[in-house]
Amino acid sequence: MTPILEMHGITKTFPGVVALKDVHLSVRQGEIHALVGENGAGKSTLMKVLSGVYPHGSYDGRIVYQGEECRFSGITDSERLGIIIIHQELALIPLLSIAENIFLGNERARAGVIDWGETFRRTRELLARVGLKEAPNTRVTDLGLGKQQLVEIAKALSKEVKLLILDEPTSSLNETDSEALLDLLLEFKRRGISSILISHKLNEIARVADTITVLRDGASISTIDCSGGPASEDAIIRDMVGRNLEDRFPKRDPKVGETVLEVRNWTVHHPLHPDRKVVDDVSFHVRRGEVVGIAGLMGAGRTELAMSLFGRSYGTRISGEALVNGQPADVSTVSRAIDAGICYATEDRKTYGLVLDETIRRNIPLANLQGVSNGLVVDDARELAVAGDYRQRMRIKSSSVAQEVVNLSGGNQQKVVLSKWLFAGPEVLILDEPTRGIDVGAKTEIYTVIAELAAAGKAIVMISSEMPELLGVSDRIYVMNEGRFVGELDAESASQEAIMSLIIRSGQGR
Incomplete structure (x- = not known):
């Protein structure tokens, strides 16, 4: 030819x-x-x-x-x-x-x-x-x-x-x-x-x-x-x-502690069609040091659940209860959700996760400006030190913290997003499609970061459309379909076949 x-x-x-x-x-x-x-x-x-x-x-x-x-x-x-x-x-x-x-x-x-x-x-x-x-x-x-x-x-x-x-x-x-x-x-x-x-x-x-x-x-x-x-x-x-990736998913020895996040009877209606439920009476929990996956087909309601928990960023007529460390959590606004210890890394990092024409230095402290401020004024030296620390800890590949994030690769942009939320000091970190549009080498680096966060005692909720990713990273998996949780699987019993079977059976039964 x-x-x-x-x-x-x-x-x-x-x-x-x-x-x-x-x-x-x-x-x-x-x-x-x-x-x-x-x-x-x-x-x-x-x-x-x-x-x-x-x-x-x-x-x-x-x-x-x-x-x-x-x-x-x-x-x-x-x-x-x-x-x-x-x-x-x-x-x-x-x-x-x-x-x-x-x-x-x-x-x-x-x-x-x-x-x-x-x-x-x-x-x-x-x-x-x-x-x-x-x-x-x-x-x-x-x-x-x-x-x-x-x-x-x-x-x-x-x-x-x-x-x-x-x-x-x-x-x-x-x-x-x-x-x-x-x-x-x-x-x-x-x-x-x-x-x-x-x-x-x-x-x-x-x-x-x-x-x-x-x-x-x-x-x-x-x-x-x-x-x-x-x-x-x-x-x-x-x-x-330029190297073999022997283990795409880092080996973990989970040390799971007490329940950090508990959600009870959470219901969310569509913002434009208030009679339609997009999340229907969902209850779940996440423990310290645990990675909990949420599986489901596109449109199942996973992102809507995450966004509604994060300061009611999505939906209307929201009802239910969220508890952090056993105490009722006020998640009525984004700032209150952050104060309660819940942070959310969006699936659309370029639109909602980053200020693209700003530098790494400016992006990382955005969710916790008090951490780099003296009163109402940002302390430049502290901001620089924080950005430099996270650049090193998260292995962000860049010329310096003065580089604009728009010029970073997708994997390094995602590391900046994660750094931003880690600096906010969350108890619970919700990750929505954390490796979307990222190459296989950078994915492994993100999986390593997730494993390190869990080892440090963070409670992780991970939404992903890639089933091998969920199976490789999660300790437990909730399966969601048509706005409801239709099953729960532990790491030993979880498989792509088991997940799809729960989705199909729930669809036939409604």
């Missing part, structure tokens, strides 16, 4: 940082080519060079596409040739319709007037190609994340895509939506469309990839041909991190 794309000797530098060093990439016509590597390895930077986000002249090296050398001055140039990139953060306008989003900037018009008949007809064709049955005038905000991702792909098809680049397309999707998206990529492959897939989910890559290129520290380390069968995960991980 002839290459549709060849990138030769790509080198890209930023002030003080070499992001890409002599990278080579070759993608064949009609193949799915996976690009893997740790956060900060250079994957997204390489794709921004390819798509013209970083224009010709801002990097060294050559791009050859369909046999011609290309010098893109912007993303419009690459799109004109059929190179379409879909970023991890979707570029859709929520309050516009599907049709308006698909043809935004590429309107179907006659004599300067939008032809809505043609727009809707073409939209229906494109939606059919990606397996969506929604009406063209449906607002994007009324779609789930999986369907929004498909709208992005339909938008790419409207531009006559020949090479589709997907950056972590399944990071926010449930298992069903992820499977549907991967099936769609395989269908595109049958139609001769090439794809570059960036993902940290090695099981998904093993399922669909024809070729895998591994980047590490801005350099291309290896290219693996999967025509003879799926590549070994251990081999991929070794190339990604």
